Amino acid sequence: MLERSDVEWPLWRKKVDGTFLKEFSTPIPKWVQKIWQIQDNFSAVRSKNDEMSKVCIHFRKQVFEGNIVKRKSQGGYRYRLSFQRELGRKLQDIYLMSFMRAIEAELTEGVSHRQIEKDISFWEFLDIEFDIENKIFIFTPSFTVEPQFPQLFNRLVDSAPLKAVATSLLSGEYARIHKQDWKPRAEYKFEIGASNVIYMLLDTQNKLVYVGEANLLVQRFNSGHSDIKEWDYYKYNVLPPELGKYRLAIERMLIRDIAALLNNKQSIKTIAISNYSLANRKIDL
Known part of the structure:
Protein backbone atom coordinates (compact mmCIF):
# COMPACT_ATOMS: atom_id res chain seq x y z
CA MET A 1 0.00 0.00 0.00
CA ARG A 155 -19.12 -9.38 -16.14
CA LEU A 156 -20.71 -11.14 -13.18
CA VAL A 157 -20.67 -8.08 -10.95
CA ASP A 158 -22.27 -5.97 -13.68
CA SER A 159 -24.99 -8.51 -14.40
CA ALA A 160 -28.58 -7.72 -13.50
CA PRO A 161 -29.18 -11.12 -11.84
CA LEU A 162 -26.36 -10.53 -9.37
CA LYS A 163 -27.57 -6.98 -8.73
CA ALA A 164 -31.00 -8.40 -7.96
CA VAL A 165 -29.51 -10.88 -5.49
CA ALA A 166 -27.37 -8.20 -3.88
CA THR A 167 -30.28 -5.78 -3.58
CA SER A 168 -32.57 -8.27 -1.89
CA LEU A 169 -29.89 -9.64 0.43
CA LEU A 170 -27.97 -6.52 1.38
CA SER A 171 -30.59 -3.80 1.39
CA GLY A 172 -33.82 -5.73 1.85
CA GLU A 173 -35.34 -4.30 -1.35
CA TYR A 174 -37.34 -6.78 -3.41
CA ALA A 175 -39.82 -5.08 -5.74
CA ARG A 176 -37.23 -3.41 -7.91
CA ILE A 177 -36.68 -3.62 -11.68
CA HIS A 178 -32.99 -3.96 -12.57
CA LYS A 179 -32.23 -2.08 -15.76
CA GLN A 180 -29.37 -2.72 -18.19
CA ASP A 181 -27.80 -0.61 -20.94
CA TRP A 182 -27.49 -1.49 -24.62
CA LYS A 183 -24.86 -4.13 -25.39
CA PRO A 184 -23.55 -5.63 -28.66
CA ARG A 185 -24.96 -9.01 -29.71
CA ALA A 186 -21.71 -10.85 -28.99
CA GLU A 187 -22.16 -10.14 -25.27
CA TYR A 188 -25.45 -11.95 -24.66
CA LYS A 189 -23.94 -15.39 -23.95
CA PHE A 190 -22.34 -13.87 -20.86
CA GLU A 191 -25.71 -12.95 -19.32
CA ILE A 192 -25.43 -15.80 -16.85
CA GLY A 193 -28.63 -16.39 -14.90
CA ALA A 194 -30.64 -13.60 -16.56
CA SER A 195 -34.27 -14.62 -16.04
CA ASN A 196 -37.75 -13.09 -15.82
CA VAL A 197 -36.88 -10.32 -18.28
CA ILE A 198 -38.38 -7.86 -20.72
CA TYR A 199 -35.89 -7.23 -23.54
CA MET A 200 -35.41 -5.14 -26.67
CA LEU A 201 -33.44 -5.91 -29.83
CA LEU A 202 -32.07 -3.39 -32.29
CA ASP A 203 -31.14 -3.88 -35.94
CA THR A 204 -29.18 -0.73 -36.75
CA GLN A 205 -28.67 -1.68 -40.40
CA ASN A 206 -32.35 -2.24 -41.25
CA LYS A 207 -33.63 0.26 -38.63
CA LEU A 208 -35.75 -2.20 -36.65
CA VAL A 209 -36.75 -2.47 -32.99
CA TYR A 210 -38.14 -5.61 -31.37
CA VAL A 211 -39.67 -6.10 -27.92
CA GLY A 212 -39.84 -9.48 -26.20
CA GLU A 213 -40.10 -11.27 -22.90
CA ALA A 214 -38.35 -14.37 -21.62
CA ASN A 215 -38.04 -16.57 -18.59
CA LEU A 216 -34.43 -17.38 -19.55
CA LEU A 217 -32.74 -14.72 -21.68
CA VAL A 218 -29.83 -16.69 -23.17
CA GLN A 219 -32.06 -19.65 -24.06
CA ARG A 220 -34.55 -17.34 -25.79
CA PHE A 221 -31.83 -15.58 -27.79
CA ASN A 222 -30.33 -18.92 -28.83
CA SER A 223 -33.68 -19.96 -30.32
CA GLY A 224 -33.60 -17.02 -32.77
CA HIS A 225 -36.01 -14.26 -33.83
CA SER A 226 -37.63 -14.59 -37.24
CA ASP A 227 -38.93 -11.00 -37.17
CA ILE A 228 -35.49 -9.44 -36.60
CA LYS A 229 -32.81 -11.92 -37.66
CA GLU A 230 -29.98 -9.39 -38.10
CA TRP A 231 -30.24 -7.64 -34.71
CA ASP A 232 -26.92 -6.34 -33.45
CA TYR A 233 -27.74 -4.77 -30.04
CA TYR A 234 -29.84 -5.80 -27.07
CA LYS A 235 -30.89 -4.54 -23.67
CA TYR A 236 -33.10 -6.02 -20.97
CA ASN A 237 -34.71 -5.35 -17.60
CA VAL A 238 -35.03 -7.95 -14.86
CA LEU A 239 -38.44 -7.96 -13.19
CA PRO A 240 -38.85 -8.77 -9.49
CA PRO A 241 -40.25 -12.29 -8.89
CA GLU A 242 -43.68 -10.99 -7.89
CA LEU A 243 -44.11 -9.43 -11.36
CA GLY A 244 -43.25 -12.64 -13.19
CA LYS A 245 -46.90 -13.57 -13.74
CA TYR A 246 -47.46 -10.19 -15.39
CA ARG A 247 -44.42 -10.40 -17.68
CA LEU A 248 -46.41 -11.13 -20.85
CA ALA A 249 -48.87 -8.32 -20.08
CA ILE A 250 -46.01 -5.88 -19.54
CA GLU A 251 -44.39 -6.96 -22.82
CA ARG A 252 -47.65 -6.47 -24.77
CA MET A 253 -48.19 -3.06 -23.18
CA LEU A 254 -44.68 -1.97 -24.13
CA ILE A 255 -45.13 -3.25 -27.72
CA ARG A 256 -48.38 -1.32 -28.05
CA ASP A 257 -46.79 1.86 -26.65
CA ILE A 258 -43.84 1.67 -29.04
CA ALA A 259 -46.22 1.02 -31.96
CA ALA A 260 -47.72 4.43 -31.20
CA LEU A 261 -44.29 5.97 -31.75
CA LEU A 262 -42.82 3.96 -34.64
CA ASN A 263 -44.07 2.62 -37.96
CA ASN A 264 -45.44 -0.89 -37.42
CA LYS A 265 -46.90 -3.92 -39.17
CA GLN A 266 -50.47 -3.55 -37.88
CA SER A 267 -51.23 -0.03 -39.14
CA ILE A 268 -51.49 1.24 -35.57
CA LYS A 269 -51.80 5.03 -35.63
CA THR A 270 -48.35 6.40 -34.90
CA ILE A 271 -46.53 9.70 -34.55
CA ALA A 272 -43.42 8.13 -36.16
CA ILE A 273 -40.79 9.95 -34.11
CA SER A 274 -37.97 7.99 -35.78
CA ASN A 275 -37.04 6.28 -39.02
CA TYR A 276 -36.91 3.00 -37.10
CA SER A 277 -39.84 0.55 -37.39
CA LEU A 278 -41.27 -1.87 -34.88
CA ALA A 279 -40.47 -5.43 -36.01
CA ASN A 280 -43.06 -7.22 -33.85
CA ARG A 281 -45.94 -8.76 -35.82
CA LYS A 282 -48.26 -9.35 -32.86
CA ILE A 283 -49.56 -5.99 -31.60
CA ASP A 284 -52.70 -5.43 -29.55
CA LEU A 285 -55.20 -3.22 -31.31
Missing part, protein backbone atom coordinates in the same frame (compact mmCIF):
# COMPACT_ATOMS: atom_id res chain seq x y z
CA LEU A 2 1.58 3.27 -1.13
CA GLU A 3 1.56 6.25 1.19
CA ARG A 4 -0.06 9.36 -0.26
CA SER A 5 1.61 12.75 -0.57
CA ASP A 6 -1.54 14.70 -1.48
CA VAL A 7 -3.38 14.58 1.86
CA GLU A 8 -4.74 18.01 2.80
CA TRP A 9 -7.03 17.29 5.76
CA PRO A 10 -7.09 15.05 8.84
CA LEU A 11 -7.34 11.51 7.48
CA TRP A 12 -8.81 8.21 8.60
CA ARG A 13 -7.83 5.14 6.56
CA LYS A 14 -10.95 3.04 6.94
CA LYS A 15 -11.09 -0.69 6.45
CA VAL A 16 -13.90 -1.48 3.99
CA ASP A 17 -16.23 -4.24 5.17
CA GLY A 18 -19.60 -5.69 4.28
CA THR A 19 -21.50 -3.47 6.70
CA PHE A 20 -20.06 -0.34 5.09
CA LEU A 21 -21.13 -1.52 1.62
CA LYS A 22 -24.51 -2.74 2.86
CA GLU A 23 -25.67 0.13 5.07
CA PHE A 24 -23.89 3.01 3.24
CA SER A 25 -22.66 4.33 6.56
CA THR A 26 -19.87 3.88 9.08
CA PRO A 27 -19.44 4.53 12.80
CA ILE A 28 -16.73 7.10 13.51
CA PRO A 29 -14.21 5.81 16.07
CA LYS A 30 -13.63 7.98 19.14
CA TRP A 31 -10.03 8.78 18.22
CA VAL A 32 -11.23 9.97 14.79
CA GLN A 33 -13.99 12.04 16.40
CA LYS A 34 -11.29 13.93 18.28
CA ILE A 35 -9.11 14.80 15.29
CA TRP A 36 -12.19 15.72 13.22
CA GLN A 37 -13.72 17.74 16.08
CA ILE A 38 -17.00 15.90 15.56
CA GLN A 39 -18.49 16.66 18.95
CA ASP A 40 -17.70 20.37 18.60
CA ASN A 41 -19.49 20.58 15.26
CA PHE A 42 -22.32 18.04 15.54
CA SER A 43 -23.26 17.76 19.22
CA ALA A 44 -26.52 19.65 18.59
CA VAL A 45 -27.68 17.23 15.88
CA ARG A 46 -30.93 15.50 16.84
CA SER A 47 -31.76 13.42 13.75
CA LYS A 48 -30.74 12.70 10.17
CA ASN A 49 -33.30 15.23 9.00
CA ASP A 50 -31.66 17.95 11.05
CA GLU A 51 -30.10 20.58 8.76
CA MET A 52 -27.05 20.66 11.03
CA SER A 53 -26.32 16.99 10.26
CA LYS A 54 -25.75 17.60 6.54
CA VAL A 55 -22.27 17.33 5.01
CA CYS A 56 -20.83 17.10 1.49
CA ILE A 57 -18.79 14.16 0.26
CA HIS A 58 -16.37 14.61 -2.63
CA PHE A 59 -15.56 11.49 -4.58
CA ARG A 60 -13.80 11.38 -7.96
CA LYS A 61 -14.85 14.88 -8.99
CA GLN A 62 -18.46 14.31 -7.96
CA VAL A 63 -20.28 15.73 -4.94
CA PHE A 64 -22.71 13.67 -2.86
CA GLU A 65 -24.84 14.40 0.17
CA GLY A 66 -24.10 12.89 3.56
CA ASN A 67 -25.08 13.15 7.20
CA ILE A 68 -23.50 12.92 10.61
CA VAL A 69 -25.99 11.30 12.95
CA LYS A 70 -25.73 11.03 16.73
CA ARG A 71 -27.03 8.18 18.84
CA LYS A 72 -27.01 7.81 22.60
CA SER A 73 -24.99 4.92 23.98
CA GLN A 74 -23.43 3.83 27.24
CA GLY A 75 -20.94 6.43 28.36
CA GLY A 76 -21.99 9.14 25.90
CA TYR A 77 -22.88 9.39 22.24
CA ARG A 78 -21.86 7.55 19.10
CA TYR A 79 -21.49 9.38 15.79
CA ARG A 80 -22.02 7.86 12.38
CA LEU A 81 -21.31 9.09 8.85
CA SER A 82 -23.93 8.07 6.29
CA PHE A 83 -23.99 8.77 2.56
CA GLN A 84 -26.21 8.58 -0.52
CA ARG A 85 -27.13 5.23 -2.07
CA GLU A 86 -25.72 6.48 -5.39
CA LEU A 87 -22.28 6.84 -3.81
CA GLY A 88 -22.70 3.48 -2.13
CA ARG A 89 -23.28 1.80 -5.50
CA LYS A 90 -20.10 3.34 -6.85
CA LEU A 91 -18.14 2.07 -3.85
CA GLN A 92 -19.58 -1.42 -4.37
CA ASP A 93 -18.23 -1.36 -7.93
CA ILE A 94 -14.77 -0.27 -6.76
CA TYR A 95 -14.51 -2.64 -3.81
CA LEU A 96 -15.67 -5.65 -5.81
CA MET A 97 -14.02 -8.28 -3.65
CA SER A 98 -15.42 -6.92 -0.38
CA PHE A 99 -18.83 -6.58 -2.04
CA MET A 100 -18.80 -10.19 -3.21
CA ARG A 101 -17.67 -11.35 0.22
CA ALA A 102 -20.60 -9.46 1.77
CA ILE A 103 -23.00 -11.30 -0.57
CA GLU A 104 -21.34 -14.60 0.35
CA ALA A 105 -21.88 -13.82 4.03
CA GLU A 106 -25.59 -13.19 3.46
CA LEU A 107 -25.94 -16.45 1.53
CA THR A 108 -24.16 -18.53 4.18
CA GLU A 109 -26.58 -19.43 6.94
CA GLY A 110 -25.29 -19.67 10.50
CA VAL A 111 -21.99 -17.94 9.73
CA SER A 112 -21.28 -14.39 10.87
CA HIS A 113 -19.78 -11.64 8.73
CA ARG A 114 -16.74 -11.72 10.98
CA GLN A 115 -16.25 -15.45 10.37
CA ILE A 116 -16.60 -14.99 6.60
CA GLU A 117 -13.97 -12.24 6.73
CA LYS A 118 -11.68 -14.63 8.59
CA ASP A 119 -12.29 -17.50 6.15
CA ILE A 120 -11.93 -15.26 3.06
CA SER A 121 -9.11 -13.14 4.38
CA PHE A 122 -8.15 -9.86 2.70
CA TRP A 123 -8.67 -6.17 3.39
CA GLU A 124 -9.45 -3.15 1.27
CA PHE A 125 -9.15 0.45 2.45
CA LEU A 126 -10.75 3.84 1.82
CA ASP A 127 -9.09 7.11 2.82
CA ILE A 128 -11.56 9.56 4.38
CA GLU A 129 -10.40 13.14 4.89
CA PHE A 130 -12.46 15.82 6.60
CA ASP A 131 -12.30 19.53 5.86
CA ILE A 132 -13.55 20.59 9.28
CA GLU A 133 -14.27 24.23 8.51
CA ASN A 134 -16.40 23.54 5.41
CA LYS A 135 -17.87 20.21 6.54
CA ILE A 136 -16.59 18.42 3.45
CA PHE A 137 -15.49 14.78 3.41
CA ILE A 138 -13.14 13.53 0.71
CA PHE A 139 -13.29 9.82 -0.18
CA THR A 140 -10.20 8.40 -1.90
CA PRO A 141 -9.76 4.66 -2.62
CA SER A 142 -6.52 3.65 -0.92
CA PHE A 143 -6.13 -0.07 -1.53
CA THR A 144 -8.25 -2.59 -3.45
CA VAL A 145 -7.80 -6.31 -4.10
CA GLU A 146 -7.72 -7.34 -7.74
CA PRO A 147 -10.04 -10.23 -8.69
CA GLN A 148 -8.25 -13.40 -9.83
CA PHE A 149 -10.36 -13.62 -13.00
CA PRO A 150 -11.00 -9.93 -13.75
CA GLN A 151 -12.91 -10.25 -17.03
CA LEU A 152 -15.33 -12.89 -15.76
CA PHE A 153 -15.58 -11.17 -12.39
CA ASN A 154 -16.48 -7.80 -13.91
Whole structure:
Protein backbone atom coordinates (compact mmCIF):
# COMPACT_ATOMS: atom_id res chain seq x y z
CA MET A 1 0.00 0.00 0.00
CA LEU A 2 1.58 3.27 -1.13
CA GLU A 3 1.56 6.25 1.19
CA ARG A 4 -0.06 9.36 -0.26
CA SER A 5 1.61 12.75 -0.57
CA ASP A 6 -1.54 14.70 -1.48
CA VAL A 7 -3.38 14.58 1.86
CA GLU A 8 -4.74 18.01 2.80
CA TRP A 9 -7.03 17.29 5.76
CA PRO A 10 -7.09 15.05 8.84
CA LEU A 11 -7.34 11.51 7.48
CA TRP A 12 -8.81 8.21 8.60
CA ARG A 13 -7.83 5.14 6.56
CA LYS A 14 -10.95 3.04 6.94
CA LYS A 15 -11.09 -0.69 6.45
CA VAL A 16 -13.90 -1.48 3.99
CA ASP A 17 -16.23 -4.24 5.17
CA GLY A 18 -19.60 -5.69 4.28
CA THR A 19 -21.50 -3.47 6.70
CA PHE A 20 -20.06 -0.34 5.09
CA LEU A 21 -21.13 -1.52 1.62
CA LYS A 22 -24.51 -2.74 2.86
CA GLU A 23 -25.67 0.13 5.07
CA PHE A 24 -23.89 3.01 3.24
CA SER A 25 -22.66 4.33 6.56
CA THR A 26 -19.87 3.88 9.08
CA PRO A 27 -19.44 4.53 12.80
CA ILE A 28 -16.73 7.10 13.51
CA PRO A 29 -14.21 5.81 16.07
CA LYS A 30 -13.63 7.98 19.14
CA TRP A 31 -10.03 8.78 18.22
CA VAL A 32 -11.23 9.97 14.79
CA GLN A 33 -13.99 12.04 16.40
CA LYS A 34 -11.29 13.93 18.28
CA ILE A 35 -9.11 14.80 15.29
CA TRP A 36 -12.19 15.72 13.22
CA GLN A 37 -13.72 17.74 16.08
CA ILE A 38 -17.00 15.90 15.56
CA GLN A 39 -18.49 16.66 18.95
CA ASP A 40 -17.70 20.37 18.60
CA ASN A 41 -19.49 20.58 15.26
CA PHE A 42 -22.32 18.04 15.54
CA SER A 43 -23.26 17.76 19.22
CA ALA A 44 -26.52 19.65 18.59
CA VAL A 45 -27.68 17.23 15.88
CA ARG A 46 -30.93 15.50 16.84
CA SER A 47 -31.76 13.42 13.75
CA LYS A 48 -30.74 12.70 10.17
CA ASN A 49 -33.30 15.23 9.00
CA ASP A 50 -31.66 17.95 11.05
CA GLU A 51 -30.10 20.58 8.76
CA MET A 52 -27.05 20.66 11.03
CA SER A 53 -26.32 16.99 10.26
CA LYS A 54 -25.75 17.60 6.54
CA VAL A 55 -22.27 17.33 5.01
CA CYS A 56 -20.83 17.10 1.49
CA ILE A 57 -18.79 14.16 0.26
CA HIS A 58 -16.37 14.61 -2.63
CA PHE A 59 -15.56 11.49 -4.58
CA ARG A 60 -13.80 11.38 -7.96
CA LYS A 61 -14.85 14.88 -8.99
CA GLN A 62 -18.46 14.31 -7.96
CA VAL A 63 -20.28 15.73 -4.94
CA PHE A 64 -22.71 13.67 -2.86
CA GLU A 65 -24.84 14.40 0.17
CA GLY A 66 -24.10 12.89 3.56
CA ASN A 67 -25.08 13.15 7.20
CA ILE A 68 -23.50 12.92 10.61
CA VAL A 69 -25.99 11.30 12.95
CA LYS A 70 -25.73 11.03 16.73
CA ARG A 71 -27.03 8.18 18.84
CA LYS A 72 -27.01 7.81 22.60
CA SER A 73 -24.99 4.92 23.98
CA GLN A 74 -23.43 3.83 27.24
CA GLY A 75 -20.94 6.43 28.36
CA GLY A 76 -21.99 9.14 25.90
CA TYR A 77 -22.88 9.39 22.24
CA ARG A 78 -21.86 7.55 19.10
CA TYR A 79 -21.49 9.38 15.79
CA ARG A 80 -22.02 7.86 12.38
CA LEU A 81 -21.31 9.09 8.85
CA SER A 82 -23.93 8.07 6.29
CA PHE A 83 -23.99 8.77 2.56
CA GLN A 84 -26.21 8.58 -0.52
CA ARG A 85 -27.13 5.23 -2.07
CA GLU A 86 -25.72 6.48 -5.39
CA LEU A 87 -22.28 6.84 -3.81
CA GLY A 88 -22.70 3.48 -2.13
CA ARG A 89 -23.28 1.80 -5.50
CA LYS A 90 -20.10 3.34 -6.85
CA LEU A 91 -18.14 2.07 -3.85
CA GLN A 92 -19.58 -1.42 -4.37
CA ASP A 93 -18.23 -1.36 -7.93
CA ILE A 94 -14.77 -0.27 -6.76
CA TYR A 95 -14.51 -2.64 -3.81
CA LEU A 96 -15.67 -5.65 -5.81
CA MET A 97 -14.02 -8.28 -3.65
CA SER A 98 -15.42 -6.92 -0.38
CA PHE A 99 -18.83 -6.58 -2.04
CA MET A 100 -18.80 -10.19 -3.21
CA ARG A 101 -17.67 -11.35 0.22
CA ALA A 102 -20.60 -9.46 1.77
CA ILE A 103 -23.00 -11.30 -0.57
CA GLU A 104 -21.34 -14.60 0.35
CA ALA A 105 -21.88 -13.82 4.03
CA GLU A 106 -25.59 -13.19 3.46
CA LEU A 107 -25.94 -16.45 1.53
CA THR A 108 -24.16 -18.53 4.18
CA GLU A 109 -26.58 -19.43 6.94
CA GLY A 110 -25.29 -19.67 10.50
CA VAL A 111 -21.99 -17.94 9.73
CA SER A 112 -21.28 -14.39 10.87
CA HIS A 113 -19.78 -11.64 8.73
CA ARG A 114 -16.74 -11.72 10.98
CA GLN A 115 -16.25 -15.45 10.37
CA ILE A 116 -16.60 -14.99 6.60
CA GLU A 117 -13.97 -12.24 6.73
CA LYS A 118 -11.68 -14.63 8.59
CA ASP A 119 -12.29 -17.50 6.15
CA ILE A 120 -11.93 -15.26 3.06
CA SER A 121 -9.11 -13.14 4.38
CA PHE A 122 -8.15 -9.86 2.70
CA TRP A 123 -8.67 -6.17 3.39
CA GLU A 124 -9.45 -3.15 1.27
CA PHE A 125 -9.15 0.45 2.45
CA LEU A 126 -10.75 3.84 1.82
CA ASP A 127 -9.09 7.11 2.82
CA ILE A 128 -11.56 9.56 4.38
CA GLU A 129 -10.40 13.14 4.89
CA PHE A 130 -12.46 15.82 6.60
CA ASP A 131 -12.30 19.53 5.86
CA ILE A 132 -13.55 20.59 9.28
CA GLU A 133 -14.27 24.23 8.51
CA ASN A 134 -16.40 23.54 5.41
CA LYS A 135 -17.87 20.21 6.54
CA ILE A 136 -16.59 18.42 3.45
CA PHE A 137 -15.49 14.78 3.41
CA ILE A 138 -13.14 13.53 0.71
CA PHE A 139 -13.29 9.82 -0.18
CA THR A 140 -10.20 8.40 -1.90
CA PRO A 141 -9.76 4.66 -2.62
CA SER A 142 -6.52 3.65 -0.92
CA PHE A 143 -6.13 -0.07 -1.53
CA THR A 144 -8.25 -2.59 -3.45
CA VAL A 145 -7.80 -6.31 -4.10
CA GLU A 146 -7.72 -7.34 -7.74
CA PRO A 147 -10.04 -10.23 -8.69
CA GLN A 148 -8.25 -13.40 -9.83
CA PHE A 149 -10.36 -13.62 -13.00
CA PRO A 150 -11.00 -9.93 -13.75
CA GLN A 151 -12.91 -10.25 -17.03
CA LEU A 152 -15.33 -12.89 -15.76
CA PHE A 153 -15.58 -11.17 -12.39
CA ASN A 154 -16.48 -7.80 -13.91
CA ARG A 155 -19.12 -9.38 -16.14
CA LEU A 156 -20.71 -11.14 -13.18
CA VAL A 157 -20.67 -8.08 -10.95
CA ASP A 158 -22.27 -5.97 -13.68
CA SER A 159 -24.99 -8.51 -14.40
CA ALA A 160 -28.58 -7.72 -13.50
CA PRO A 161 -29.18 -11.12 -11.84
CA LEU A 162 -26.36 -10.53 -9.37
CA LYS A 163 -27.57 -6.98 -8.73
CA ALA A 164 -31.00 -8.40 -7.96
CA VAL A 165 -29.51 -10.88 -5.49
CA ALA A 166 -27.37 -8.20 -3.88
CA THR A 167 -30.28 -5.78 -3.58
CA SER A 168 -32.57 -8.27 -1.89
CA LEU A 169 -29.89 -9.64 0.43
CA LEU A 170 -27.97 -6.52 1.38
CA SER A 171 -30.59 -3.80 1.39
CA GLY A 172 -33.82 -5.73 1.85
CA GLU A 173 -35.34 -4.30 -1.35
CA TYR A 174 -37.34 -6.78 -3.41
CA ALA A 175 -39.82 -5.08 -5.74
CA ARG A 176 -37.23 -3.41 -7.91
CA ILE A 177 -36.68 -3.62 -11.68
CA HIS A 178 -32.99 -3.96 -12.57
CA LYS A 179 -32.23 -2.08 -15.76
CA GLN A 180 -29.37 -2.72 -18.19
CA ASP A 181 -27.80 -0.61 -20.94
CA TRP A 182 -27.49 -1.49 -24.62
CA LYS A 183 -24.86 -4.13 -25.39
CA PRO A 184 -23.55 -5.63 -28.66
CA ARG A 185 -24.96 -9.01 -29.71
CA ALA A 186 -21.71 -10.85 -28.99
CA GLU A 187 -22.16 -10.14 -25.27
CA TYR A 188 -25.45 -11.95 -24.66
CA LYS A 189 -23.94 -15.39 -23.95
CA PHE A 190 -22.34 -13.87 -20.86
CA GLU A 191 -25.71 -12.95 -19.32
CA ILE A 192 -25.43 -15.80 -16.85
CA GLY A 193 -28.63 -16.39 -14.90
CA ALA A 194 -30.64 -13.60 -16.56
CA SER A 195 -34.27 -14.62 -16.04
CA ASN A 196 -37.75 -13.09 -15.82
CA VAL A 197 -36.88 -10.32 -18.28
CA ILE A 198 -38.38 -7.86 -20.72
CA TYR A 199 -35.89 -7.23 -23.54
CA MET A 200 -35.41 -5.14 -26.67
CA LEU A 201 -33.44 -5.91 -29.83
CA LEU A 202 -32.07 -3.39 -32.29
CA ASP A 203 -31.14 -3.88 -35.94
CA THR A 204 -29.18 -0.73 -36.75
CA GLN A 205 -28.67 -1.68 -40.40
CA ASN A 206 -32.35 -2.24 -41.25
CA LYS A 207 -33.63 0.26 -38.63
CA LEU A 208 -35.75 -2.20 -36.65
CA VAL A 209 -36.75 -2.47 -32.99
CA TYR A 210 -38.14 -5.61 -31.37
CA VAL A 211 -39.67 -6.10 -27.92
CA GLY A 212 -39.84 -9.48 -26.20
CA GLU A 213 -40.10 -11.27 -22.90
CA ALA A 214 -38.35 -14.37 -21.62
CA ASN A 215 -38.04 -16.57 -18.59
CA LEU A 216 -34.43 -17.38 -19.55
CA LEU A 217 -32.74 -14.72 -21.68
CA VAL A 218 -29.83 -16.69 -23.17
CA GLN A 219 -32.06 -19.65 -24.06
CA ARG A 220 -34.55 -17.34 -25.79
CA PHE A 221 -31.83 -15.58 -27.79
CA ASN A 222 -30.33 -18.92 -28.83
CA SER A 223 -33.68 -19.96 -30.32
CA GLY A 224 -33.60 -17.02 -32.77
CA HIS A 225 -36.01 -14.26 -33.83
CA SER A 226 -37.63 -14.59 -37.24
CA ASP A 227 -38.93 -11.00 -37.17
CA ILE A 228 -35.49 -9.44 -36.60
CA LYS A 229 -32.81 -11.92 -37.66
CA GLU A 230 -29.98 -9.39 -38.10
CA TRP A 231 -30.24 -7.64 -34.71
CA ASP A 232 -26.92 -6.34 -33.45
CA TYR A 233 -27.74 -4.77 -30.04
CA TYR A 234 -29.84 -5.80 -27.07
CA LYS A 235 -30.89 -4.54 -23.67
CA TYR A 236 -33.10 -6.02 -20.97
CA ASN A 237 -34.71 -5.35 -17.60
CA VAL A 238 -35.03 -7.95 -14.86
CA LEU A 239 -38.44 -7.96 -13.19
CA PRO A 240 -38.85 -8.77 -9.49
CA PRO A 241 -40.25 -12.29 -8.89
CA GLU A 242 -43.68 -10.99 -7.89
CA LEU A 243 -44.11 -9.43 -11.36
CA GLY A 244 -43.25 -12.64 -13.19
CA LYS A 245 -46.90 -13.57 -13.74
CA TYR A 246 -47.46 -10.19 -15.39
CA ARG A 247 -44.42 -10.40 -17.68
CA LEU A 248 -46.41 -11.13 -20.85
CA ALA A 249 -48.87 -8.32 -20.08
CA ILE A 250 -46.01 -5.88 -19.54
CA GLU A 251 -44.39 -6.96 -22.82
CA ARG A 252 -47.65 -6.47 -24.77
CA MET A 253 -48.19 -3.06 -23.18
CA LEU A 254 -44.68 -1.97 -24.13
CA ILE A 255 -45.13 -3.25 -27.72
CA ARG A 256 -48.38 -1.32 -28.05
CA ASP A 257 -46.79 1.86 -26.65
CA ILE A 258 -43.84 1.67 -29.04
CA ALA A 259 -46.22 1.02 -31.96
CA ALA A 260 -47.72 4.43 -31.20
CA LEU A 261 -44.29 5.97 -31.75
CA LEU A 262 -42.82 3.96 -34.64
CA ASN A 263 -44.07 2.62 -37.96
CA ASN A 264 -45.44 -0.89 -37.42
CA LYS A 265 -46.90 -3.92 -39.17
CA GLN A 266 -50.47 -3.55 -37.88
CA SER A 267 -51.23 -0.03 -39.14
CA ILE A 268 -51.49 1.24 -35.57
CA LYS A 269 -51.80 5.03 -35.63
CA THR A 270 -48.35 6.40 -34.90
CA ILE A 271 -46.53 9.70 -34.55
CA ALA A 272 -43.42 8.13 -36.16
CA ILE A 273 -40.79 9.95 -34.11
CA SER A 274 -37.97 7.99 -35.78
CA ASN A 275 -37.04 6.28 -39.02
CA TYR A 276 -36.91 3.00 -37.10
CA SER A 277 -39.84 0.55 -37.39
CA LEU A 278 -41.27 -1.87 -34.88
CA ALA A 279 -40.47 -5.43 -36.01
CA ASN A 280 -43.06 -7.22 -33.85
CA ARG A 281 -45.94 -8.76 -35.82
CA LYS A 282 -48.26 -9.35 -32.86
CA ILE A 283 -49.56 -5.99 -31.60
CA ASP A 284 -52.70 -5.43 -29.55
CA LEU A 285 -55.20 -3.22 -31.31
